[in-house]
Amino acid sequence: MSDSPTGPVPSSTSSSVPSSTSSSAPSSAPSSSAAAAALPRRVAVTGAHGKLGRAVVTHLRGIGLDVLAIDRDPAGDPRDVRGEFVVADLTDYGQVVEAFGGGVDEHAAVDAVVHLAAIPAPGMTTNAATFANNSAATYNVFAAVRALGITTLVWASSETVLGLPFDTPPPYAPVDEEYAPRPESTYSLNKALEEEMAGHFCRWQPELVAVGLRFSNVMDVEDYAQFPSFDADPQLRRWNLWGYIDARDGAQAVEKALAYDVPGAEVFVIANADTVMSRSSASLMAEVYPDVPVTRELGEHETLLGIDKARQVLGYEPQHSWRDHVG
Numbered sequence: 001m002s003d004s005p006t007g008p009v010p011s012s013t014s015s016s017v018p019s020s021t022s023s024s025a026p027s028s029a030p031s032s033s034a035a036a037a038a039l040p041r042r043v044a045v046t047g048a049h050g051k052l053g054r055a056v057v058t059h060l061r062g063i064g065l066d067v068l069a070i071d072r073d074p075a076g077d078p079r080d081v082r083g084e085f086v087v088a089d090l091t092d093y094g095q096v097v098e099a100f101g102g103g104v105d106e107h108a109a110v111d112a113v114v115h116l117a118a119i120p121a122p123g124m125t126t127n128a129a130t131f132a133n134n135s136a137a138t139y140n141v142f143a144a145v146r147a148l149g150i151t152t153l154v155w156a157s158s159e160t161v162l163g164l165p166f167d168t169p170p171p172y173a174p175v176d177e178e179y180a181p182r183p184e185s186t187y188s189l190n191k192a193l194e195e196e197m198a199g200h201f202c203r204w205q206p207e208l209v210a211v212g213l214r215f216s217n218v219m220d221v222e223d224y225a226q227f228p229s230f231d232a233d234p235q236l237r238r239w240n241l242w243g244y245i246d247a248r249d250g251a252q253a254v255e256k257a258l259a260y261d262v263p264g265a266e267v268f269v270i271a272n273a274d275t276v277m278s279r280s281s282a283s284l285m286a287e288v289y290p291d292v293p294v295t296r297e298l299g300e301h302e303t304l305l306g307i308d309k310a311r312q313v314l315g316y317e318p319q320h321s322w323r324d325h326v327g
């Protein structure tokens with residue numbers, strides 16, 4: 001499933017995903033023994049059966065973490081999510097508290113939460129249903145974290161808060177975390193409210209470390225076959241400034257966020273280092289957004305979804321590119 005308003009990405013819950021993408025190897029080793037030592041031991045991952053959740057569960061288990069996978073959908077792809085799993089609907093607060101707090105038989109309490117569960121894009125269902133599910137789920141997760149005294153929370157925000165689909169051009173490029181959220185859909189409005197809510201939960205629980213990851217459009221390896229077709233029309237993917245995130249690099253960002261230990265709420269743009277296009281990033285901006293200031297000299301294919309903060313603060317460094325998979 002996709003964060004995309006145009007929805008060109010195959011369904012995340014497809015059962016026809018080629019096995020080439022089902023490697024159980026983690027996307028990267030822990031960046032250092034210090035970072036590994038700082039990681040929590042037992043982590044709940046919500047939305048575990050989703051496109052990003054599968055990659056995150058696989059990665060965290062691959063680096064030795066004890067992962068409690070949670071999803072309301074029991075029929076997820078079993079390749080990556082073999083292991084401990086609980087069916088729970090996060091819109092029910094009691095189920096969230098039980099699931100995180102050791103209240104479900106045979107499942108111990110967790111010390112950290114990675115919250116990915118959501119309806120993951122505008123337009124998949126009605127606006128009100130999207131808001132009702134996503135806002136209730138996230139409120140319940142944040143509130144349960146507080147009630148249980150958990151101090152490590154990582155959750156999925158979205159690139160959409162940067163102003164996607166950029167019918168109003170971005171203030172500058174590469175975009176970054178320095179300007180206020182500009183939600184243009186109900187889905188994105190909810191993500192912006194989650195970011196605001198995280199700040200208040202941190203005020204109420206000063207020891208809480210709450211990291212919001214503004215993921216770009218999530219891609220699995222099999223999605224890359226379509227990328228060369230994007231080149232013909234620069235308008236086709238301008239809605240997110242031609243960005244993407246490889247699910248394995250998304251999982252790496254989650255690992256890095258779990259190791260981050262500065263109390264308070266922070267958000268980070270999480271994208272790959274390059275664009276989806278073969279053309280240069282500078283030429284795309286010049287053609288499609290000629291009036292938008294470009295704030296630095298761009299590398300040939302440099303992402304226009306700035307990841308400098310994630311690199312500098314979290315030590316995030318994308319390991320993958322679609323260019324490695326499409327000949």
Ligand SMILES: NC(=O)c1ccc[n+]([C@@H]2O[C@H](COP(=O)([O-])OP(=O)(O)OC[C@H]3O[C@@H](n4cnc5c(N)ncnc54)[C@H](O)[C@@H]3O)[C@@H](O)[C@H]2O)c1
Nearest residue numbers: 003012047049050051052072073090117118120156217218
């Ligand atoms: N896919 C993208 O391009 C993209 C981009 C930016 C941000 N995000 C965000 O990343 C997260 C993961 O996205 P994804 O692409 O893996 O989505 P997905 O739809 O593949 O997975 C989401 C999972 O959440 C579960 N879920 C939804 N509501 C639930 C509830 N009330 N209780 C329990 N489980 C529930 C679903 O069953 C599903 O398995 C979401 O928060 C999404 O908003 C996704």
